[in-house]
Amino acid sequence: MTSANVRQIVIDIISDIAPDEDVTNLDDKVSLREQLDLDSMDFLDIVMELRKRHKVEVPQEDYPKLATLESCVVYLSPKFA
Amino acid sequence: MSYDAIVIGAGMSGLAAGIRLAMFDKKVVILEKHSIPGGLNSYYQRRNFQKGGVRQFDVGLHALTNFIKKGEKGKPFSKLLKQLRLSYDDFKLCPQTYSKIVFPNIELKFSNDFELLCSEVVEKFPKEKDHFFNLVEKVKSFNELDLGLGYQSSREVLKTLISDDLLIEMLICPLLIYGSAWEDDMDFAQFVIMFKSLYFEGFSRPQGGVRTIISLLMKKLEELGAEVRFKASVNSIITRDGRAVGVDVGGEEILAPVILSSIGYPETCRLTPELADKVSPRVGAMTFLESIFVFDKKILPAQNDSTIIFYNNNKKYNYRPAINYFDESSAVVCFPDNYEMNQSQGEGTVRVTYMANYQQWRDLERNHYEDKKELVGQSALNLVKKLSPGFEGELLFKDIFSPLTIERYTWHLNGTVYGSIDKTRDGSTPISGLYIIGTDQGFLGIVGSILSGISLANLHGLMGAEG
Numbered sequence: 001m002t003s004a005n006v007r008q009i010v011i012d013i014i015s016d017i018a019p020d021e022d023v024t025n026l027d028d029k030v031s032l033r034e035q036l037d038l039d040s041m042d043f044l045d046i047v048m049e050l051r052k053r054h055k056v057e058v059p060q061e062d063y064p065k066l067a068t069l070e071s072c073v074v075y076l077s078p079k080f081a
Numbered sequence: 082m083s084y085d086a087i088v089i090g091a092g093m094s095g096l097a098a099g100i101r102l103a104m105f106d107k108k109v110v111i112l113e114k115h116s117i118p119g120g121l122n123s124y125y126q127r128r129n130f131q132k133g134g135v136r137q138f139d140v141g142l143h144a145l146t147n148f149i150k151k152g153e154k155g156k157p158f159s160k161l162l163k164q165l166r167l168s169y170d171d172f173k174l175c176p177q178t179y180s181k182i183v184f185p186n187i188e189l190k191f192s193n194d195f196e197l198l199c200s201e202v203v204e205k206f207p208k209e210k211d212h213f214f215n216l217v218e219k220v221k222s223f224n225e226l227d228l229g230l231g232y233q234s235s236r237e238v239l240k241t242l243i244s245d246d247l248l249i250e251m252l253i254c255p256l257l258i259y260g261s262a263w264e265d266d267m268d269f270a271q272f273v274i275m276f277k278s279l280y281f282e283g284f285s286r287p288q289g290g291v292r293t294i295i296s297l298l299m300k301k302l303e304e305l306g307a308e309v310r311f312k313a314s315v316n317s318i319i320t321r322d323g324r325a326v327g328v329d330v331g332g333e334e335i336l337a338p339v340i341l342s343s344i345g346y347p348e349t350c351r352l353t354p355e356l357a358d359k360v361s362p363r364v365g366a367m368t369f370l371e372s373i374f375v376f377d378k379k380i381l382p383a384q385n386d387s388t389i390i391f392y393n394n395n396k397k398y399n400y401r402p403a404i405n406y407f408d409e410s411s412a413v414v415c416f417p418d419n420y421e422m423n424q425s426q427g428e429g430t431v432r433v434t435y436m437a438n439y440q441q442w443r444d445l446e447r448n449h450y451e452d453k454k455e456l457v458g459q460s461a462l463n464l465v466k467k468l469s470p471g472f473e474g475e476l477l478f479k480d481i482f483s484p485l486t487i488e489r490y491t492w493h494l495n496g497t498v499y500g501s502i503d504k505t506r507d508g509s510t511p512i513s514g515l516y517i518i519g520t521d522q523g524f525l526g527i528v529g530s531i532l533s534g535i536s537l538a539n540l541h542g543l544m545g546a547e548g
Contacts, residue, residue: 017163018163037159039155041535044543045163048104048105048543052105052106
């Protein structure tokens with residue numbers, strides 16, 4: 001799966017769990033929390049949706065690796081391989 | 082039968098916990114003793130013999146706190162919407178006009194715009210202006226959702242910030258009676274939760290009352306395929322070597338490694354001998370009487386246009402069990418017709434809440450019980466007339482429920498409404514796999530209860546749980 005695919009997977013999940021957020025102009029290097037109204041509960045939902053939809057597991061100690069879109073792609077891509 | 086999780090109680094927290102677990106494919110069952118959902122925020126109906134027909138009433142709901150406008154972010158209500166994947170519009174919120182705290186010769190108005198309370202305080206307590214804004218800053222910067230906090234007296238904190246005792250009494254009055262399990266005081270974390278949810282955010286009421294919320298939650302559970310069983314009374318919570326393993330429901334064993342109990346901490350102990358050996362959370366003393374009146378017409382705006390009046394006829398606000406059955410020196414009077422979007426035609430409704438004394442009501446002989454309720458009703462009716470000068474509506478119907486009614490339908494020991502004075506905060510108990518959610522976890526009000534169910538289901542049912 002390409003980086004672009006993984007990036008899109010994350011964006012799709014975010015737009016489902018936070019339907020009021022504009023996800024069209026996100027800066028990949030800036031933390032998602034700074035750009036969107038996401039709290040720890042929302043990050044849990046990103047993790048839970050990754051498991052539910054894609055059978056990808058993110059252990060709790062790795063939650064910080066989902067901070068930016070770029071770090072999401074780096075961290076998640078091997079899991080989608 | 083075995084499940085991933087069992088939720089005991091189909092009140093707000095239990096339903097919300099069930100939704101979160103089912104949303105992520107946990108096999109969950111909600112067990113409810115009553116025949117309908119809602120718990121402390123349920124509903125009932127009464128037939129009106131004179132006029133025919135049936136009237137529907139909410140049990141507890143005066144107001145839904147934590148009001149937000151559509152699209153507002155980062156607030157408890159917006160978190161609830163996201164976590165349960167519900168839409169703002171589904172709640173059909175009707176905001177309050179304004180509410181007021183009425184003490185002898187002084188009143189403070191507040192509304193869903195925090196500026197109103199600020200200007201009222203500045204006008205009526207000019208010397209306290211800076212002190213009040215210091216309090217506001219302290220409340221703003223306080224992280225009340227930290228699950229590791231211990232008890233801190235709100236009155237002690239307030240005394241360090243505000244000099245005028247009357248202002249302390251007036252500010253704390255609505256916060257105590259809308260959520261404190263403690264007498265005369267409350268944990269400062271709870272004070273902050275209440276300050277934000279009542280004063281920063283404010284009141285609204287869903288069109289259709291509490292049923293609107295319950296139906297939304299029940300519909301969600303149904304869509305997710307979660308199981309809800311009514312008239313399912315849990316006889317005991319089964320433990321093995323300090324671990325909860327399941328429950329006994331009418332002789333049937335239902336097994337699950339995670340049990341979320343929303344029935345109260347002392348009440349959970351009663352069902353779990355191994356837990357009762359280890360802890361004895363105290364039953365709170367605060368219980369109430371509610372009188373509901375239906376008139377042939379609505380109260381006119383000129384007679385009273387406020388939504389809720391926190392009334393106290395004393396300089397000091399006494400929040401403790403009544404000395405003599407009920408305490409008419411203070412009350413909460415709710416005028417549900419004064420939520421915007423309600424029609425101006427038709428019958429008028431008013432609800433009056435008094436503090437009560439459980440022991441005395443319990444000890445009353447049956448034939449005196451009705452007479453005593455009649456006295457409560459008369460007192461409450463006089464107060465409604467006093468607070469709505471000029472109103473001459475004809476009383477069509479009244480219903481009064483006592484601490485015994487609350488106990489009978491919620492199974493809360495001593496008819497407590499805000500539960501135990503020993504909150505668990507993070508929900509954990511000395512029994513692993515058994516967690517407390519709802520009132521005795523410590524978040525308050527309908528929005529708080531729902532968030533309690535969500536947070537604890539997240540923490541103990543989803544995070545760290547094996548896929």
